[in-house]
Amino acid sequence: MVGDTSIGRRQVLAGIASGLAGTAGCFRTRGGGGESATVSMLAAGSLNNALENGLRSNVDATIQVEAHGSAEAARLVAEGQKDPAIVSLADIALFDSPLSPEWFAEFATNSIVIAYNSDTDGGQRLAEAGSKNWFNPILDDDVTLGRTDPELDPLGYRSLFMLGLATEYYGTGADLRAAIPTREQIYPETQLISQFETGSIDAAIAYRNMAVERGYDYVDLPVEIDLSDPAYSDAYSTASYELPSGKVVQGGVISYGSTIRHQSPAVVDVFNAHTTSQYLSEFGFVVPKDYPRFTANVPHDVTD
Incomplete structure (x- = not known):
């Protein structure tokens, strides 16, 4: 939706x-x-x-x-x-x-969403794909995607958690956590959504509040993968990421x-x-x- x-x-x-x-x-x-x-x-x-x-x-x-x-x-x-x-x-x-x-x-x-710029072709393709197929235009390189650095902020590693959970939830042929991320997608958290204004990206893996406060459209993700619902805490916890310090952070409800x-x-x-x-x-x-x-x-x- x-x-x-x-x-x-x-x-x-x-x-x-x-x-x-x-x-x-x-x-x-x-x-x-x-x-x-x-x-x-x-x-x-x-x-x-x-x-x-x-x-x-x-x-x-x-x-x-x-x-x-x-x-x-x-x-x-x-x-x-x-x-x-x-x-x-x-x-x-x-x-x-x-x-x-x-x-x-x-x-x-908060929750993880896919925010998009409806003024771009890529943003329109993502909107058409919706919550059931948003990953397909990204895999097809029809959408330029932004995200944040998992080594620096929780949104970055939560984006990876979401992609891993989405692979299982949607039953995709590709491992989304391995296939979608590239270094070129990374922007500072405070500048991520502002890249829409510059035309650098069509969409971003973002927190819901980041899209709402700037008035951008977004694709809501299923609660099974958006890290928002305590009822799915156990499922979220199956994802993890190791920070440069060696600390391993587990998936969980955003708090x-x-x-x-x-x-x-x-x-x-x-x-x-x-x-x-x-x-x-x-x-x-x-x-x-x-x-x-x-x-x-x-x-x-x-x-x-």
Whole structure:
């Protein structure tokens, strides 16, 4: 089924990461109207637009957002190259390793879709193929495809999980995980969908929110392969990928998590707005009724 999008095509542009969050977690800066707080956030690339254009207007503090693929973001913090007040990642497994915070909150889910540009011939072919045959025009080289690097972010390795699961689900003659990926398809997560504007690609393996927030059409995938449904957790877990660090990540339901590294009243206010505000749904994420879900030793003022 082709997904319906509620935001007009290209009316919402991806926010530009103001990535100057270096070593300051939360500091004070005085402006003409008095004193205000600045809170640094290191976040998954797929969250960037929602943070810049949704969260920013919901908080009193000034937020400085730096966005990377989640695996890269986790590595930068683990190696001491970045020291943000808040870390928000697209895979909670990264809070086990390379990060090991005392606690974190799961706050949103997502699904894998095939986003496409309906203004191109390749995009139109993919739309015609639909959710039952989307892989055929890609295998026939009728569609130029974009995806992200599995070594840098969860979307990259989740794209490979989906392709592996799709091979079995559709009963294809070709191993889609082996036949479809090429190095030429890889773009940074924060730039993936913007390649539609440049004409570089016809379609992309993306998170649903990335298509929704930019107003692009997309092909919904069956829940058996889109990594969105807890009922299929066991099936998803049959897929895996080894990161350059040697850590093996398993397939599973997409789940976003966040933690505070440098706590202050301003940071807690931003964190609470980040993990509970309506903006997440408006930007295409799914927020289950029991979210946010907290793990381990959560400070009382975070959960109050």
